[in-house]
Amino acid sequence: MTTEQQTLARLEAVLGPGRVLTGPAIPPAAHRDWSPERGGTPLALVAPRDTAEVSAVLRLCHADGIGVVPQGGRTGLAGGAVPGEGTVLLSLAAMNRIEDIDTDAGLMVVEAGCILQALQEAAAAAGWSLQLDLGARGSAQIGGNIATNAGGNRVIRYGMTRDQVLGLEVVLADGTVLSMMNRMPKNNAALDLKPLFIGSEGALGVVTRAVLRLRPGVAGANAALVALPGFDAAVKLLAHAQRRLSGRITAFELMWPDYYDAVLREAGKRAPLPPGSALYALVEMQGADPDADAAPFGAMLETAMEGGLILDAALARSQREVDDFWALRDGVAEVNARWSPVINFDVSVPLTRIGACVEEIRAALSASYPALQCAFFGHAGDSNLHLLAGPIDPIDPTGHGIESLVYGIIRAFGGSISAEHGIGLHKKPWLSHSRNAEELALLRRLKTLMDPKGILNPGKVL
Numbered sequence: 240m241t242t243e244q245q246t247l248a249r250l251e252a253v254l255g256p257g258r259v260l261t262g263p264a265i266p267p268a269a270h271r272d273w274s275p276e277r278g279g280t281p282l283a284l285v286a287p288r289d290t291a292e293v294s295a296v297l298r299l300c301h302a303d304g305i306g307v308v309p310q311g312g313r314t315g316l317a318g319g320a321v322p323g324e325g326t327v328l329l330s331l332a333a334m335n336r337i338e339d340i341d342t343d344a345g346l347m348v349v350e351a352g353c354i355l356q357a358l359q360e361a362a363a364a365a366g367w368s369l370q371l372d373l374g375a376r377g378s379a380q381i382g383g384n385i386a387t388n389a390g391g392n393r394v395i396r397y398g399m400t401r402d403q404v405l406g407l408e409v410v411l412a413d414g415t416v417l418s419m420m421n422r423m424p425k426n427n428a429a430l431d432l433k434p435l436f437i438g439s440e441g442a443l444g445v446v447t448r449a450v451l452r453l454r455p456g457v458a459g460a461n462a463a464l465v466a467l468p469g470f471d472a473a474v475k476l477l478a479h480a481q482r483r484l485s486g487r488i489t490a491f492e493l494m495w496p497d498y499y500d501a502v503l504r505e506a507g508k509r510a511p512l513p514p515g516s517a518l519y520a521l522v523e524m525q526g527a528d529p530d531a532d533a534a535p536f537g538a539m540l541e542t543a544m545e546g547g548l549i550l551d552a553a554l555a556r557s558q559r560e561v562d563d564f565w566a567l568r569d570g571v572a573e574v575n576a577r578w579s580p581v582i583n584f585d586v587s588v589p590l591t592r593i594g595a596c597v598e599e600i601r602a603a604l605s606a607s608y609p610a611l612q613c614a615f616f617g618h619a620g621d622s623n624l625h626l627l628a629g630p631i632d633p634i635d636p637t638g639h640g641i642e643s644l645v646y647g648i649i650r651a652f653g654g655s656i657s658a659e660h661g662i663g664l665h666k667k668p669w670l671s672h673s674r675n676a677e678e679l680a681l682l683r684r685l686k687t688l689m690d691p692k693g694i695l696n697p698g699k700v701l
């Protein structure tokens with residue numbers, strides 16, 4: 240028997256007959272995520288039912304030197320969950336229990352395979368709110384959100400996934416179970432180890448359980464779509480709104496005219512404001528009493544208009560209209576499909592430099608690739624900028640030339656090549672644009688220390 244065959248036999252002995260899928264029994268969907276990356280041929284797929292089984296799988300693979308790729312909902316956009324050649328795919332899908340919701344302390348204890356939307360709904364039913372939200376909520380798992388330190392729509396108010404995690408359980412490469420299921424917002428008993436794993440994209444350990452912080456429930460939102468004279472006005476409007484509303488803004492999404500036009504044209508969305516403005520912003524404030532919040536929210540918009548920061552505004556009068564505004568922002572999926580194949584850039588740039596950065600990227604792309612369509616948008620309140628560029632075929636089929644140009648400008652502006660999607664396989668060639676040599680050296684030493692045989696998500700991130 241080869242080492243691989245021995246590993247398969249021993250995995251089946253641990254997990255039970257029929258629970259180690261190989262060859263055509265591995266579902267096609269397990270071979271890819273939402274990125275354009277195509278991985279290798281996996282050795283097997285296993286779906287442990289609890290932490291002890293995850294530990295047993297890792298112990299075995301560690302002993303045999305077989306690579307392991309943790310898989311959540313496979314909605315990742317960086318290729319972190321695609322199979323490596325000859326690796327064992329470790330799906331967390333069967334670990335989807337909500338163990339506890341503490342309605343007094345405002346926290347929930349969950350397994351890593353829980354779908355984000357299921358957790359949002361369970362928190363809401365308990366009168367609380369899990370303030371992590373993204374377009375892939377119906378498929379992404381909380382373990383995947385933690386492993387990518389996902390951002391999403393409400394970061395400006397509540398922070399990234401890291402800020403929602405109180406406690407964590409992780410299985411290390413050799414099968415050691417590291418339990419850090421802390422339930423307290425304050426715990427300074429020496430250095431906190433949890434952040435090491437949040438955003439580590441499955442390269443340092445497998446997340447199996449978590450304690451999540453819940454926030455007071457919200458009853459609805461006040462939202463407006465506004466037309467702005469330019470980027471400087473957007474920065475001033477954000478500061479003005481935060482001051483007037485005591486930091487209660489929950490979203491500040493910018494859409495440049497190329498995005499606004501594309502989403503109206505390609506995704507067939509309704510236009511709450513006419514096209515033709517220099518910039519559009521979706522401004523939202525969530526709260527326990529949207530009716531009471533309507534007056535301060537409206538007053539904030541009015542003073543902004545008087546000060547020339549806003550040229551035109553559409554105010555949502557119902558939750559349905561709030562949802563309509565968000566449909567403009569979420570229409571990116573349809574534009575993506577119409578322009579396919581595309582590159583979906585996720586970068587961040589210091590807030591006040593975003594406008595100039597967009598202009599520089601747009602000019603450079605149009606000079607080098609005049610036929611390329613571009614749409615700029617993003618969670619600008621979090622310094623996060625997205626760019627959809629396509630179709631890249633036949634202009635630049637690998638996308639490498641376009642990426643090189645964009646990431647070069649991002650580096651020059653002091654930005655990051657990954658705001659929220661991670662590095663995975665796709666952005667690995669560009670990591671040194673955003674991390675210096677000393678940081679990379681320390682990251683590699685950490686990886687060697689925690690995974691000396693390099694079995695966890697081999698070839699990804701670093």
Ligand SMILES: Cc1cc2nc3c(=O)[nH]c(=O)nc-3n(C[C@H](O)[C@H](O)[C@H](O)COP(=O)(O)OP(=O)(O)OC[C@H]3O[C@@H](n4cnc5c(N)ncnc54)[C@H](O)[C@@H]3O)c2cc1C
Binds near residue numbers: 318379
């Ligand atoms: C329509 C759409 C909208 C999106 N919007 C956003 C957004 O607004 N903000 C944002 O940040 N992202 C967004 N994403 C990207 C994606 O949804 C997130 O990265 C999400 O957190 C991935 O979760 P997942 O369960 O699908 O992970 P996967 O894709 O399965 O895995 C992602 C990475 O995490 C690792 N991993 C997964 N589970 C575990 C685990 N239990 N332990 C250790 N490692 C693990 C994998 O190996 C891989 O490296 C979007 C994606 C889509 C398709």
